[in-house]
Amino acid sequence: MTRDTSPFRYLAIHLKDVARTQVLLYAVVAFGLAFVSRKFMGDGVASGLDVADLLRSILGGTLMVAILMATGGVAGNDRKQGYYRAFFSKPMAPWSYYLQRWLVGLAAVLTIPLWLALAFQLLFGTGSHLTLELFASVALAYLVIGGAVLLFSTVTARDWLVVFLLYFMQRRMQEAQEMLTRMGQEVPRLVQVALTILPPFDQAAGVGTLPSGQTLWHVVLYGVAMVAAAVAVLIFRPLGSGGRA
Amino acid sequence: MIRFEAAGKRYTSLVTRRTVTALEDVTLEMRSGEVFGIAGPNGAGKSTLISLLMGFLSPTAGRVSIAGLPPRAYIESHGVGYLTELVNLPPHWHVPDALDRMARLAGVPPAERGARVTDVIGRLGLGEHVTKRIKQLSKGNLQRVGLAQAMLGDAELVVLDEPTHGLDPVWTQRFRTIVTELRRPERIVLIASHNLDELDSLADRVAILDHGHLQRIVDHATDSPATAAAWRVTFEGTVDVATLLPGATPVPGRGGSWRLVATRADVSRALAVLLGQGAVLVECVPEQGRLASAFREAVGE
Numbered sequence: 001m002t003r004d005t006s007p008f009r010y011l012a013i014h015l016k017d018v019a020r021t022q023v024l025l026y027a028v029v030a031f032g033l034a035f036v037s038r039k040f041m042g043d044g045v046a047s048g049l050d051v052a053d054l055l056r057s058i059l060g061g062t063l064m065v066a067i068l069m070a071t072g073g074v075a076g077n078d079r080k081q082g083y084y085r086a087f088f089s090k091p092m093a094p095w096s097y098y099l100q101r102w103l104v105g106l107a108a109v110l111t112i113p114l115w116l117a118l119a120f121q122l123l124f125g126t127g128s129h130l131t132l133e134l135f136a137s138v139a140l141a142y143l144v145i146g147g148a149v150l151l152f153s154t155v156t157a158r159d160w161l162v163v164f165l166l167y168f169m170q171r172r173m174q175e176a177q178e179m180l181t182r183m184g185q186e187v188p189r190l191v192q193v194a195l196t197i198l199p200p201f202d203q204a205a206g207v208g209t210l211p212s213g214q215t216l217w218h219v220v221l222y223g224v225a226m227v228a229a230a231v232a233v234l235i236f237r238p239l240g241s242g243g244r245a
Numbered sequence: 246m247i248r249f250e251a252a253g254k255r256y257t258s259l260v261t262r263r264t265v266t267a268l269e270d271v272t273l274e275m276r277s278g279e280v281f282g283i284a285g286p287n288g289a290g291k292s293t294l295i296s297l298l299m300g301f302l303s304p305t306a307g308r309v310s311i312a313g314l315p316p317r318a319y320i321e322s323h324g325v326g327y328l329t330e331l332v333n334l335p336p337h338w339h340v341p342d343a344l345d346r347m348a349r350l351a352g353v354p355p356a357e358r359g360a361r362v363t364d365v366i367g368r369l370g371l372g373e374h375v376t377k378r379i380k381q382l383s384k385g386n387l388q389r390v391g392l393a394q395a396m397l398g399d400a401e402l403v404v405l406d407e408p409t410h411g412l413d414p415v416w417t418q419r420f421r422t423i424v425t426e427l428r429r430p431e432r433i434v435l436i437a438s439h440n441l442d443e444l445d446s447l448a449d450r451v452a453i454l455d456h457g458h459l460q461r462i463v464d465h466a467t468d469s470p471a472t473a474a475a476w477r478v479t480f481e482g483t484v485d486v487a488t489l490l491p492g493a494t495p496v497p498g499r500g501g502s503w504r505l506v507a508t509r510a511d512v513s514r515a516l517a518v519l520l521g522q523g524a525v526l527v528e529c530v531p532e533q534g535r536l537a538s539a540f541r542e543a544v545g546e
Contacts, residue, residue: 001399003324003352010349082333086394089299089320089327089404090350238317240301 007096014104022070022108027115033058034119052129052208055116059138060207064167066112067142070105071149072160074098075234080157084239095234102150102227106142110135134208143223144204151226154233170198199226246312247275247298247402247433253306253457254293267293268457270307277401278430282448283437284536286544289454291437292330295406298435299327311402319402324351326403330410330437332391336380340371343379344394351398365393368423370416384411392423403427403434409443421447445536453543460543463536475532476512478503481525489515504532 037054075098078084088094117130145163152159173195177187203211203219211219254268268290275281285291296302297309300316311319334343344362353361366372369389374382382390388411395403405424409417424447427434438444444451451463478486478493479502486493486503490512493505505512512529520526 001357002354003398004349004354005352009352010346013346013349081335082329082331083335085299085301085327085329086332086334086347086391087350088301089325089395090347090398091321091324091352092350093321238301238303240296240299 003091005091007093008100010092010097011100011104014101015107018070018101018104018108022066022105023111025069026066026108026112029062030058030112030115031119033062034116034123038123051120051124051126055113055120055129056134056208058116059113059134060205062112063109063138063141063207064145064164064205066109067105067145068149068160068164070109070142071102071146071153073157074101074105074150074153074159075230076153076155076157076159079239079241088239093235094239095231098150098153098234099227099231102146105146106139109142109146110138113138131208133210137207137210140210140219140223141204141207143227144199144201144219147223147226147230148199151230151233154230154237166198167201170195170201173198174202199223246277247435248310249273249294249297249307250309251307252294252297252304252309254290254297254302255305266457268297268304268454271454271459272307273452273459273462275433275435277433278428279449280424280428280434280436280447282444282451283435283454284439284441284444284451284540285454288456289544290457291454292406293457294454295404295435295437298404299325323402324398324400326395326398326400328388328391328395328405328408330406332387334379334390334394336378338379339375340377340379340382340390341366341375343390344397347394348397351394351400353397361397365396368396369393370419385413385416388412389416392420396423396427401432403432405434405436407438408436409438409440417443441537441540451536451539453540455544461539463539465535473506473508474535474538475504475506476529477532478505478512478516478529479527480519481527484519484524486515486519489518501527 037058041054073080075094078087084094087097113130113134120126120129145167148163148166149159152162156162173191177191177195180187200215200219200222203215204223210216249271252268252271253266255264255266257264271290271294283291283294293302297304298311298316300320309316312323314322338346341362344365345358348358348362366375369392371386371389371393374386374390379387379390388408392405392408395405408424409420412420421443424434424436436444436448449465451465453460453463477496479499480486481501483501486505490505490507492507493503496502496504507515516526516529
């Protein structure tokens with residue numbers, strides 16, 4: 001038998017799986033939120049309020065959950081359930097399989113602004129309000145939050161929960177640091193170190209605006225490093241943890 | 246060629262630092278063209294040995310290789326037909342969808358994929374289950390799906406872990422036919438099983454593991470004619486077997502039945518003489534398979 005050796009031979013299945021679950025759900029939620037906004041705001045949206053701000057606000061409020069949904073358990077669930085034994089007895093590298101699945105998740109998350117814009121256009125007739133910077137900011141959030149989930153997914157099926165807790169902790173410490181600085185007090189060394197080590201969730205979560213200069217580089221490199229570390233773990237760390245596990 | 250060179254696996258608890266040795270100093274080779282069996286009681290190290298072979302675990306001592314490559318390097322380029330002990334596939338997948346996905350992963354070309362999936366569905370008698378999801382299958386049918394997905398890729402290494410687990414007697418027999426059909430000069434078929442009769446009838450050689458150690462390799466080609474085994478021979482009426490085979494003892498309460506320990510050649514010679522003298526044979530059966538004898542000897546039971 002000749003063999004199909006393309007590393008992308010399973011990509012269509014990843015796309016189908018994500019389209020039938022996440023993308024469909026994102027569309028339903030986007031239309032639902034746009035409908036609720038129309039209901040409560042009425043014609044005020046079209047006449048006075050800034051629809052672009054509303055879109056960014058809805059996106060900002062849902063993006064974290066959407067990213068956790070797109071990436072949660074990406075590799076960790078297969079390890080926990082033992083599916084990896086059948087999958088990776090086939091000529092397929094785990095890192096390639098999961099990286100493709102992660103990238104498909106990015107494509108799915110990038111459809112959220114599209115669904116929202118479409119819903120706004122249909123319900124309010126106010127134009128798309130989509131900008132390249134909006135998509136770039138969503139992609140940046142996915143790189144950092146989704147990258148962290150992918151990294152933790154190589155060792156635990158509760159990857160999304162770990163990242164959510166880290167995100168929560170990082171945001172609270174960031175707020176504490178800002179408050180102490182405003183009050184002219186010294187920020188404890190432990191908080192400074194923790195904020196340096198933890199993924200820059202706060203810098204990546206601003207929907208519609210990108211950080212600039214060195215901050216942007218820091219966020220991008222941090223995200224890429226997490227994805228690269230996840231790939232390295234998938235290459236070098238065996239998937240099993242016991243004879244039957 | 247598969248090689249285990251002084252391979253060992255120890256698990257160390259991260260918390261207590263306690264170590265458990267699952268496999269120690271295992272050295273063996275499996276050659277192309279053979280059906281190789283692995284037998285051992287629960288906890289003997291069979292599953293760990295297979296996990297090392299599949300690259301799902303790394304050895305903590307020694308080395309494992311397939312065709313000269315580390316297991317993962319071999320599998321990621323060639324693939325292995327692998328039936329897991331507990332068949333695990335996402336429960337919401339439909340049977341043909343699961344096999345199509347596995348066929349893609351196995352690298353079956355798009356033009357052949359449909360025919361290949363249909364073929365294994367037919368061979369494994371899954372036709373009546375094509376509308377079912379994985380979670381709706383009985384244990385035996387799930388095992389057949391597991392076997393079907395292992396056969397999709399036409400791999401040169403086939404690993405079957407407890408293959409008849411959950412199969413009914415009809416499919417246990419059919420499984421033996423399937424394994425016979427899988428035998429090819431370039432292929433290694435590895436079967437780990439508790440069922441010694443199965444290994445006795447299918448495998449060319451069987452490694453017996455106990456407490457993580459390789460106790461013995463039973464080679465059917467070299468062990469068979471010269472190895473003494475226990476037999477039960479039954480004749481109609483009274484026949485004196487002891488004169489021809491010293492050591493033969495009558496089975497108490499069963500007139501005409503004798504128990505004896507002898508090689509196959511000695512039993513054949515004695516039977517020829519007795520039948521020549523007009524004795525009527527009712528049965529002549531090994532009291533225990535050679536593998537079963539070797540197994541009991543190896544694991545000390």
